[in-house]
Amino acid sequence: MITFIKQNKKAVLLFILVVLNFCLAAWGNETTNGAAVVNHKNKIEIKDFAFNPPTITVKSGETITWINRDEEPHTIVSVEKQFKKSPALDTDQQYTVTAGAPGTYSYFCSVHPKMTGTIIVEK
Amino acid sequence: MKDHNHILHNVDSDGIDRRGFLKCMAWAGTGVLWTVSGGVLVSKTLAEIAKAGASLPAARDLSFLQISDSHIGFSKEANKDVTETFRIALDRINAMPTPPSFLIHTGDITQLSKPEEFDTFDEVLKNCRTKDVFYVPGEHDVLNDGGKLYRERYLKSVGAKGSGWYSFNKNGVHFIGLVNVLELQAGGLGQLGDEQLQWLEADVKALGADTPIVVFAHIPLWTVYPQWGWGTSDSERALGYLKRFGSVTVLNGHIHQVLQKVEGNVTFHTAMSTAFPQPAPGTAPSPGPMKVPAEKLRSLLGLTSVQYKQGNTALAVVDSNLS
Numbered sequence: 001m002i003t004f005i006k007q008n009k010k011a012v013l014l015f016i017l018v019v020l021n022f023c024l025a026a027w028g029n030e031t032t033n034g035a036a037v038v039n040h041k042n043k044i045e046i047k048d049f050a051f052n053p054p055t056i057t058v059k060s061g062e063t064i065t066w067i068n069r070d071e072e073p074h075t076i077v078s079v080e081k082q083f084k085k086s087p088a089l090d091t092d093q094q095y096t097v098t099a100g101a102p103g104t105y106s107y108f109c110s111v112h113p114k115m116t117g118t119i120i121v122e123k
Numbered sequence: 124m125k126d127h128n129h130i131l132h133n134v135d136s137d138g139i140d141r142r143g144f145l146k147c148m149a150w151a152g153t154g155v156l157w158t159v160s161g162g163v164l165v166s167k168t169l170a171e172i173a174k175a176g177a178s179l180p181a182a183r184d185l186s187f188l189q190i191s192d193s194h195i196g197f198s199k200e201a202n203k204d205v206t207e208t209f210r211i212a213l214d215r216i217n218a219m220p221t222p223p224s225f226l227i228h229t230g231d232i233t234q235l236s237k238p239e240e241f242d243t244f245d246e247v248l249k250n251c252r253t254k255d256v257f258y259v260p261g262e263h264d265v266l267n268d269g270g271k272l273y274r275e276r277y278l279k280s281v282g283a284k285g286s287g288w289y290s291f292n293k294n295g296v297h298f299i300g301l302v303n304v305l306e307l308q309a310g311g312l313g314q315l316g317d318e319q320l321q322w323l324e325a326d327v328k329a330l331g332a333d334t335p336i337v338v339f340a341h342i343p344l345w346t347v348y349p350q351w352g353w354g355t356s357d358s359e360r361a362l363g364y365l366k367r368f369g370s371v372t373v374l375n376g377h378i379h380q381v382l383q384k385v386e387g388n389v390t391f392h393t394a395m396s397t398a399f400p401q402p403a404p405g406t407a408p409s410p411g412p413m414k415v416p417a418e419k420l421r422s423l424l425g426l427t428s429v430q431y432k433q434g435n436t437a438l439a440v441v442d443s444n445l446s
Contacts, residue, residue: 072412
């Protein structure tokens with residue numbers, strides 16, 4: 001009986017840890033049209049087939065927004081598939097993600113793979 | 124079809140402009156090369172061709188047409204009516220005295236892979252006298268679904284394998300459609316991938332070295348300008364399998380301008396778009412759509428006509444614009 005409770009407690013603890021970990025690591029995402037005003041400190045502009053700035057440092061839980069200023073569609077794809085791939089963004093369309101767990105994340109445009117960028121997530 | 128049989132620029136007063144020169148040389152099938160935009164291309168002489176036994180019946184005369192980069196759905200400054208210029212391109216095909224046997228579309232039918240963009244393309248294409256069309260996707264055709272919709276629409280009838288590659292024979296000429304716009308790697312170029320390359324090796328294995336080969340794919344299968352992603356990382360391996368053939372013609376799109384290179388028995392050629400031009404390699408901050416004065420636009424859009432003449436080694440590749 002004692003052993004059972006102990007195991008159960010372990011399971012509960014593990015469950016809490018998993019949930020907590022999930023909350024920390026989860027990357028949220030949404031796509032919007034350019035009509036919405038970008039009023040965001042973590043803003044990445046896509047222009048002339050490049051991410052600007054190419055490296056951005058954010059805090060976990062903060063949002064990051066890309067806006068496409070090219071006449072060519074671009075995508076934002078995590079190299080290690082750590083956050084959801086954006087749909088193809090047409091001119092002035094935006095894509096927003098919420099930064100997950102601390103770490104360094106590489107991403108690229110799957111349409112023009114020469115275009116690469118890095119997100120550094122701090123605690 | 125209006126062709127450039129008159130001289131546009133007669134710089135050296137020799138009666139030959141650049142286009143005329145390209146045309147002559149393409150017809151003559153000689154391996155002379157010209158420099159384009161700061162020496163991107165290198166010249167080589169066409170090697171003597173070793174003939175071997177043929178597995179296909181001897182190739183007979185054949186003419187077909189390459190059309191590329193329609194970008195239906197694009198409506199920006201560089202061309203506000205790409206459907207209209209596509210229609211004009213089809214009018215040119217319909218006006219040809221001898222219609223081509225078939226068309227090859229080398230990708231980027233649409234701007235954003237939208238079903239309604241494909242619908243518009245298909246609807247306009249119905250006006251074309253030539254009904255037989257072979258397709259390979261461009262990156263704009265496979266943006267959100269990995270090419271599923273594209274394969275269903277354009278590659279079912281040809282029994283395409285994997286992400287959409289296939290081959291077929293016409294008049295003794297062997298045609299190979301390749302896909303180099305999917306599962307691209309961060310930092311990389313166009314890519315064929317192992318599975319497709321293995322298929323290619325097997326596909327050409329039984330063919331005699333004198334079978335004329337035509338390879339078509341969206342992104343150039345030669346390194347045009349890697350800084351802009353204009354090349355295919357594993358194209359060398361593909362060309363390795365084709366080395367023993369006496370005549371290989373590689374037709375690509377993607378870069379919206381005519382570039383040609385001859386290397387040994389291989390002629391590489393890129394076609395104009397029917398939608399908008401793109402800058403010459405390295406002449407702009409990015410390869411985005413190039414805005415030109417309205418009256419100049421149609422001179423930078425066009426089609427590519429390809430002919431195989433029995434007994435000739437190289438296929439004749441002739442570009443004509445829409446002006």
